[in-house]
Amino acid sequence: MIIQLNPIIPMMTPKGEGMAHFMIDYSLEHDIYWVIFINATGECWTYNNKHIRLCKNITMDRLSITTKESS
Numbered sequence: 512m513i514i515q516l517n518p519i520i521p522m523m524t525p526k527g528e529g530m531a532h533f534m535i536d537y538s539l540e541h542d543i544y545w546v547i548f549i550n551a552t553g554e555c556w557t558y559n560n561k562h563i564r565l566c567k568n569i570t571m572d573r574l575s576i577t578t579k580e581s582s
Contacts, residue, residue: 512536516531517539521566522545522564523565523566524547524562525558525573526549527549529547529556530550531546532548533548536569542559542560544559
């Protein structure tokens with residue numbers, strides 16, 4: 512199942528900040544995948560949950576984001 516996100520969601524990826532436009536759910540036995548366009552380059556990448564995080568958001572008191580992996 513492919514779901515178009517409305518509104519799109521700002522995400523932090525191993526390639527930098529981007530905007531998630533779609534979510535792909537193959538089934539209960541698989542990870543959810545996010546289709547994200549990278550802000551700096553315009554590239555389109557697909558990541559599973561373990562590679563992405565929400566961007567920081569002062570309003571939501573999410574002041575810093577750490578990722579386990581880098582580009």
